[in-house]
Amino acid sequence: MASEDVVGKRSESAVTTIVNLAEEAKIAREGVQAPSDALLGICKSLAAGGIAGGVSRTAVAPLERLKILLQVQNPHSIKYNGTVQGLKYIWRSEGFRGLFKGNGTNCARIVPNSAVKFFSYEKASKRILWLYRRQTGREDAELTPLLRLGAGACAGIIAMSATYPMDMVRGRLTVQTERSPTQYRGIFHALRTVFVEEGPRALYKGWLPSVIGVIPYVGLNFAVYESLKDWLVKSRPFGLIKDSELSLTTKLACGAAAGTVGQTVAYPLDVIRRRMQMVGWKDAASVVTGDGSSKVPLEYNGMVDAFRKTVRHEGFGALYKGLVPNSVKVVPSIAIAFVTYEVVKDILGVEMKISE
Template sequence: MRNDETEATVSRIQQDRVQHHGESARDGASYGDIAFLQRSSVYLSGEESAASKLATLAEEAKLATSEVQPPRNKAIAVCKSLIAGGVAGGVSRTAVAPLERLKILLQVQNPLKPKYNGTIQGLKYIWASEGLAGFFKGNGTNCARIVPNSAVKFYSYEQASSAILWLYRRQSGKEDAELTPLLRLGAGACAGIIAMSATYPMDMVRGRLTVQTEDSPMRYRGMFHAASTIMKEEGPLAVYKGWLPSVIGVIPYVGLNFAVYESLKDWLIKRNMVNKPDDSAELSVLTKLGCGAVAGTVGQTVAYPLDVIRRRMQMVGWRDASSVITADGQAKTPVQYAGMVDTFRKTVQNEGFRALYKGLIPNSVKVVPSIALAFVTYEVMKDLLGVEFRISD
């Protein structure tokens, strides 16, 4: 009699599950139901007690139910992931805004009349001439660009790495295969190209706003005024000046950031599992910050010359560019570059190869905390928002 009651209860659980997930099953999505029914038949054929069977089946039903996510829940998870990426970008860039502005000023200043001679002197000069607000000039536009850029970049990497891993496992025939550093670099490059292309006009406008100083002609009153003025005076495509070197530069930069960060994290986790089998293999926040710092340093060192070329190309067509760069209101010779190759050639010819690394030191100081904060903030935000998947999963 007790077994009959058990069978009836199990039957009701199964019917409830089939009814609850009927639509998902028709779409072929409820793989948990199939596994549930298979496990149920095994439990019914065993020698376990009726109470044990019911408890186990109830737990299996709960687990299988959680495997099926309605489209609305998936959309919410995507939104949460985008929010986490956006917050990570905003926090990391605002924290290093003074160094970001100094880097750009060093990149584009007149080599014959330099006003910024290094990180410390440059920061002191900005403070003396423009005050605290000078450190954050252009940061609002930068955040308006970097928030969506970071959101798209992190989410695109998640999707690209998942797709690449699926293809890699299918071609290799190894279901337990993991992403290699090279594959991670490819996924990061794809994410960087997508994010850069989607938000590049904002970067162009931000570059123009950032190089303005108190002594130079204040031609742009803000982000929207700058964008409209550029398109009106220089054409609609002017907001994409410097796009090519940016895309070329983002491939090693973002690709190496993700590849180095994840590979270094995986190596440290595996080492912890070997050296401390009884302890948690999870890395501390400080260790993750260190991984992000190493990743950022490697990526920006490789890609930095292309960033210099991009900034200089963005100044082309701006009739007051020379005055803005020298900040003395006297030099009116227009800045002329005919494409990426010509910009590279003239920069090296007139200023030497060292010019390709102008601003590298403040940029390095900026990158260490910026990239580290971005990665860690992203993971922390996903934990707070309850997003289940994460970068290294």
């Protein structure tokens, strides 16, 4: 009996050892796989967001190009007079491809921009929430609209700065026409030409109003969207919300409201940015001034000077040139981005909150 007890204890000990070793091996495997799984999840999320952004931007590319043309056209030589007339003029003068000029650069810019913006917002919001909870001493505290505005502003500034050269050449590719003496043949040709002929600093012309512009635009985009969703879930006004999960239509409405508020507030800075981007481009004169006159100044000594000269020569309304087509594209752009993201997310198995 004694020998049997000894054998039994040894067997139990061996089984325990094997179980412990198996658990340790599992933990080790999980420890090795966790970083790669996390990286794979991030890549899938970025891919879903990038595809959604590219599809939505392509769908509204004609309105995007018309907006930029309205922003920089000469008030003494009007070519584009309104949304419908402007689209018809582009179709007649440049054909179908003219409606999508510059869209390749725009789409190429979307993936890294969305990647940096999403990543920066998540990191900034978590850090701000941690500091806020530490300051208030409340572990259950949530981000306020103002804190979301700050996190969104940080994300917008980082994303804009990281991808600004692409945005700069996109503006030039969009503005050039078949009559321009010199043609940019594509994204990289435009980047190289600007770098060689105008210097590396030229790739960041208009950067300051752009950065200032993303503070209200991206900041309000995140803040209004997420705060509006939280308010709908918690208050459930008029009995529209039955549970904590918002419908796709409700999310689209929240996104449209956020985009409309943000772009309306920041739009004048976008106009100034585009005009500053054209400075130093000799072929821009044929586009911006039309008849080659010097009535519209092409040289700006900074953002404030650009504001002053634009208002002085063209009036305050010039700061909102192209606002109508820009506003018209907000709702369909957001709708398409949400639907596309949901489809790609399901295909890739991504679980990620859309915050723009």
